[in-house]
Amino acid sequence: MPSHAAYSSQLANMTLKRHSLFHGATLFIKDTSRRIHLALTHAFLVRWMVTLAIGDVLFVGLRTGSVMIAPLLLCGVARPQAMPRDDLTASTSRIEVKDETGRTVQIPQPVRRIVSLAPSVTETLFALGAGDRLVGDTDFCDYPPEARRKVHIGGPVNPNIEAIAALHPDLVVVTREINRPDSVHSLEHLGMAVYATDPQTVEQVLTSTERLGQLLGAADAGRLLVAKLRMRLDEVERRLAGLPAKNVLMVVWLDPVITVGRNTFLDDALRRAGARSVIDSPQSWPTIDLEQVVRLQPDYLIISNDNVKQVQRELAELQQRPGWRRLGAVRSRRFVVLSEAISHPSPRLVDGIEQLARALYPSEFGTHAAFVGEPRRNRWKFAIAGIPQPLFSFTQTGGCP
Amino acid sequence: MSGTESITEARPGPSAQRHSSHVRLNVEQASYAYSARKQAAPLFTLEATTFQAGEREFVAILGPNASGKSTLLRLIAGAIAPLSGRIELDGFETYHLDARTRAQRIALVQQESPLIFPILAGDFVLQGRHPHGRSLWFEKDEDFAIAEKALAQVGAEHLRDRWMHEISGGEKQRVVLARALAQQPLVLLLDEPTLHLDIRAQIDLLCRLRHLADEHRYTVIEVTHDLGLAAEFADQIVLLHRGKCLRVGTPAAVYQRELLEQVFEVPLGIEAGPAGRPRVIVQGRREEM
């Protein structure tokens, strides 16, 4: 049994905070050596459903320590997440905007209390300087570290409507990528303003961030932030100008092989970093055959993951597998392990792009091998078996470029 | 076909005039054909059959396997409609009665389907009162009394609080008969009731049926292939052979050696028994006839 540390960090990574890993059709449990072996592992739908559900269940299973509780115990279980306030926030005025999915939303001004239902939104809010106005976020919001201390309202897929309502938010921010329309309808039905973001390219991430800044009355901060980000992106582009793109395969899941398709922000981020995915699929997260990958022979394998040891173990294992050995990238250990940053449609995406560009073109950036990211602490909160790796921020390039 | 003998013809028997002249059940030229699909050739045909039965009469429908006995019984019970002819109970065609009314007049005892959920024998018998209730009804005291009496009539009061899946075959048969009696029918139909019983249980059952017919004015119609017992207990025999009704009449009239040998295809001997009832003697192994 691997240590709880490993698993806790795995679980943190595995779940919903990862846009790349969290996809309706993909599997959460990413661990080649210690999966949760379900009886019906080959029943795709059941596996997905159960992992999605069990992922959450197991998630905090050890934290509570027991599942069946006598009714008496119930009386002590409820933990107040917020003191009920008897006065509603007197909203002075409301502006009507169209959110990024085309819905019309009436947002009270000024926005003093915000609830975020996605980790990327949390990151964006903090980056805009609105972190102090954030009153609630999901269980999986862990960047920046202050986000973990906010009141939690459940997961992105199954938010606790009551807990959100108890926080009396002026605005709830969701994303189309992770959150459910049902949750949005429920919240609207209770009279809360819900704004949905839906960035599908890197550029849209920037404009979305700027727009969010305007809505929150932090227009200047937003402009400044986006300007800086654009500068960094332009710099990367400048350095990579004229160079041919490298063929890569972004591996979201190993078994079956799931990668990114076009029209996702991840694919766009790859392009900006001078990489090109060998797979061109209209699906967002296509499942592909190993045979196909071998045929296409990508130059690099890109994995966005955080647990150094876990990834190293996994990649070492990969070399033993007959199918994977046929890949040149595996044989010569041309892996790039990125931090989570690249898989979030938030300002940190630019960090990820820079990281990838540096890893793929070290000579252009004057660096080689590992460069500084923030080493992540393992997450103890979530302790259960067979979960993908927690965060890791080292770029590891093995062998020859 | 052999002629139908009038039921009012005097017969040898211990008691005088056992039945009134009132005809309760009238089967007139009833026929039926069964085919797997429509417009296909019929797999089996029951040709026009005629007989009558009144109260206090015990009729045995006799014949080898696949002679149409069960089909005739189902026609009488009103489960299927005759292709031609009529089956009337007190003047009403049985098929056209609605299920509830029919169940108040005709009770059928047949091989039971297996029970899914456990049930007490007492409750099982109580189900016989269902035709007399309405929807959304609860049993009244008199229903319980009738069910109790039915159990007494078959000698199974001691089984009342036992589970149906725990009692023996013979006892189960009696409880099923009690349920039929709880329906308080006019006609009691039985489909091979003595099939799985030992000789003692067989005689016991037939004696009870006889008693029910005599004392309580039921019309009992039994389907059987047991020659000996049919001759012993029945007032009237309907002899079927491959869908054809060959003869209807008293046991003495029907049990003719050549006829029976033709129908059952084994060598038999017939001799007169006490009270004018014929006795069948099995002649040993079959030889070339």
Place this chain on the structure above:
Amino acid sequence: MPVKRLTLRRVLWSCALLATVLLGIVALALRLGAVPFSFGDLGQNLWWFVSGQSEKVSTDFRLIMVDIRLPRILLGIVVGAALSVAGAGFQALLRNPLADPYVLGVSSGAALGAILALLAAPAVPLITPAAAFLGAAATIAAVYFLGRRQGQLDSSTLLLAGIVTASFLTAMIMFLMTSLASRDLRGISFWLMGDLSASLPRGLLWILITGFFAAAGAILTTASDLNVLLAGEREAMHLGVNVTRVKLVVYISASVLTGLAVSVSGAIGYVGLLVPHVMRMLFGSDYRLLIPTSALGGAIAIVLADTLARTLIAPTQLPVGAMTAMAGAPVFIYLLRRRLA
């Protein structure tokens, strides 16, 4: 005299007992949640409501209790009752103790309807329940026509037809989910596992309640017929039961109940299967008593499971279906062993 005689009084007393238990569980459910209230709070606010002093009720209380918790509990009651009655009905119709409301494919049809709705128009509110119910209705019709034999519903043919349809629809669902991989299908799994957290408009709740009483009432009128039907179809016919009509009524009513429940809450498992059996063990197999007690028992089970699901590891919510399985199975095993001993 048979030992357990069923009278109207016994039915009413049993229902009263279960209703009391249900009220207790409801009170507990109202008290617990992300924002806790004490029983004193509850009582006081209830008194204010009743005595016409509703302006004294705090907005928070109103928002949490009246707008969120109470509808959810009511939804749980209706869904639990509907699934249990449907399960009891199917067990009689199919003459199979293992039958549950989903065996004839109604839930798969509803799920497919919901998925198609999410693909086509995810932004329209309430499209999911509406499309799910349409899917359920289509499945009911399809299985009916497939399950007929010589013009009437035949138990074994119906069962086979239902299982085949369910498998086919599930395969279609899997195909859609993997080939389309649309972002809007995210979260469908939570719905497929059973989820009571959707906040529905009052009108929908009233439709549900009306539909429940209509369908459950229809099954109740056939209750004494069902008792006899369990002895065998031929026997039932000869005991005065209009078998064709009864089977049709039970099939449509039970399927409608299932469709209603699944459309709003997803496929919550085990309730329809276990609750009728538990009630049988406690109250006997007579359907005149089993239908009402199953309804109340199902309501109790779902409200209890839902309360556990949303408070156990708050604020994370567990799927209700997982709780019903985890809670139901041990209870069932206990009762089973006690009966055998």
